[in-house]
Amino acid sequence: MTDENGVLRWGILGTGGIAHSFMEGLRATPTAQVTAVGSRTPERAEQFAKDWGLPRSHGDYASLAADPDVDVVYVATPHPWHHPHTLLCLRAGKHVLVEKPMAMNALQVAEMTAAARESGRFLMEAMWTRFLPLHRRVRELVDDGAIGELHQLSADFGVSAPYDPDHRLFNADLGGGALLDLGVYPLALASWYLGELTVVGATRRLSPDRMVDTQTTVLVRGSGGAAGLLSCASLTSTPGRAVLAGSRGWLEIPQFWAGTSAVLHRNGHEPEEIRRPLRANGYEYEAEEVARCVAAGLPESPDIPWSESLHLATLTDRIRDMGGLVYSPPTVKAVPLPDSSQD
The missing domain is CATH 3.30.360.10 (Dihydrodipicolinate Reductase; domain 2)
Known part of the structure; x- marks a missing residue:
């Protein structure tokens, strides 16, 4: 899923601050071509595409995942949505670079790596450092x-x-x-x-x-x-x-x-x-690692393998x-934590 020069076509899922930072890195990456962005609303996606001169924008994430001109998706949404958005893209046949932390807990990471294995697509946590x-x-x-x-x-x-x-x-x-x-x-x-x-x-x-x-x-x-x-x-x-x-x-x-x-x-x-x-x-360096691994047919990076993310x-x-920290699902309101001698 790279051209003869090893160039990957990227889609950006999410339009927050980290997505803009990643775009700066991609602009300095010879192996990257950004073809599309997806957001929760058409307006957000259109503005991001305008800011970065991208050819296409999608007003929902499923449309980005289904875009035939996208090889790999960078998941840049908040932590609780890394899991569902990564699964969405993997099941649509896309490679995925997901912002760190990979997910909210180890169970979600295990499900994400299992989906990558099943789909035969590359998956990496964006531990850019x-x-x-x-x-x-x-x-x-x-x-x-x-x-x-x-x-x-x-x-x-x-x-x-x-x-x-x-x-x-x-x-x-x-x-x-x-x-x-x-x-x-x-x-x-x-x-x-x-x-x-x-x-x-x-x-x-x-x-x-x-x-x-x-x-x-x-x-x-x-x-x-x-x-x-x-x-x-x-x-x-x-x-x-x-x-x-x-x-x-x-x-x-x-x-x-x-x-x-x-x-x-x-x-x-x-x-x-x-x-x-x-x-x-x-x-730019983590983006180059994705391109290197995809070109080599590797499902995971040897420098941040799935076992490391888990x-x-x-x-x-x-x-x-x-x-004593407990995170509720995003659809359930969290509640204040009890008193603790560790405060």
Whole structure:
């Protein structure tokens, strides 16, 4: 489903802010041609198509999924709708790149990967950080023993957003909360370097209406015994830094989730700065991974396989269980959380 030059025809499902960011990346991707957009209403779809000069717009998602001139769909809707919209596209014969987190829970992720397997189509969670040039280089350094045996990892991602209970970040019915929106970045980083993770403990702080978490801190243990301290916050700015510490030094990555530079500290040596600038805004690299895998006939990416997405969803399920966080279906109103000594 690519032309002779390996170009994929993309459809964009959803017209929110993340869809616009992804379009910036696609514009810098030689293997991408965006042919259509779909939204909940014709007006939204038409405006998005006009903004980006797209040839076609669809006023509903089913029409986009059925478009014969679309090979792969980027699902950019809020978290609770990743599952149904991905199933819609897979069953229509489209490849799918679905925004992270892949779904609301591990059960939904399992259903999505089963549908991809049944349809014979490619499916990947859009964990874009993993494909950035800087993280490729940092991974090489760690694998080559630049800091010795990896013993511990810390990562935080916090933003000071204005509190609005109707905003997606704070609305439980829209999959809100710091953990699912921001915490997936530190979790995915830890999983990549530490292997299969066990959640040792978790604490959280609730929003003023007690509907979602605005801060979550997690202690994890990797398969080899290394420890990870991970945190996320939606009402509190944090440095956004990751540190990988080993037996012979450490690597520090400022703003790791969109990193372009890192500093390598080898014991007994001067610090070494590593720079890997982005070609556009970083989303171009995950789009290129989709094209590479589809051209090779791969159903999943070796760098973020289905098993990894299921692992990450299982971790967030476990962390929510520890913090007493329960998400209702989007058709059922969420209720405030009870008092907890972990607040």
